[in-house]
Amino acid sequence: MKFNAGAVLLAGGLVLVLAGGLLTWRNLPNGPAPAGEVPRVVEAGDAARLPDFKLQGPRGEFRNTDLHGHWTFMFFGYTQCPDICPTALALMKEIKAIAVSPAPTFRVVFVSVDPRRDTRELLRDYLAAFDPAFIGVSGSDEALRPLTNALKVDYRRNDEKDLRTYTVDHGAAIHLIDPQGRPAAVFPPPQQAAALAAEFARLARR
Numbered sequence: 001m002k003f004n005a006g007a008v009l010l011a012g013g014l015v016l017v018l019a020g021g022l023l024t025w026r027n028l029p030n031g032p033a034p035a036g037e038v039p040r041v042v043e044a045g046d047a048a049r050l051p052d053f054k055l056q057g058p059r060g061e062f063r064n065t066d067l068h069g070h071w072t073f074m075f076f077g078y079t080q081c082p083d084i085c086p087t088a089l090a091l092m093k094e095i096k097a098i099a100v101s102p103a104p105t106f107r108v109v110f111v112s113v114d115p116r117r118d119t120r121e122l123l124r125d126y127l128a129a130f131d132p133a134f135i136g137v138s139g140s141d142e143a144l145r146p147l148t149n150a151l152k153v154d155y156r157r158n159d160e161k162d163l164r165t166y167t168v169d170h171g172a173a174i175h176l177i178d179p180q181g182r183p184a185a186v187f188p189p190p191q192q193a194a195a196l197a198a199e200f201a202r203l204a205r206r
Helices: 005-026 084-098 120-128 141-150 193-204
Strands: 054-057 060-063 071-077 106-112 135-138 155-157 168-170 174-177 183-187
Touching: 054 120, 054 141, 071 084, 071 168, 084 106, 084 174, 084 193, 106 120, 120 135, 174 193, 183 193
Parallel strands: 071 106, 106 135
Antiparallel strands: 054 060, 054 135, 071 174, 155 168, 174 183
């Protein structure tokens, strides 16, 4: 069988180009992140204290000054949320279980953006299923606005046609507030308990 010398050289050249391209791709520094890698925490930097706000919960009034003197993990959602909220609360329960000294203790505050349905009694019973120490608060849109604006939290109640079984669109980020009442960091999804606990310990040592 006779081979065309030009075709052989062309084929060989293509092989070398493809091989070089593969080696270049494999050594790119900005290639895809490994599967399962948790995003970095977003630190707030030199943030100001949260503004004055006044919400209500099973334990009574809750204000910005109630955040002073201890670290706080804060999450925004609603009790009838089918997935994001129970996942986040279970995660914070796990973080509380694995966070050990020298990391300080912290509180968990669940802020409901569905005050029509999330009564004080419902908040108390809902959070007790995760940890009785978790704090539940809520308020009107006007009462929530200083806090949600400061933390850049968006939500939307889909209650135009049904005032009983509607859903609420909201984010899945977990906010960390420092003992001075200042935003310290935001943990975007997906979150992992061990990684989040390690980041909290690092931030608390500063």
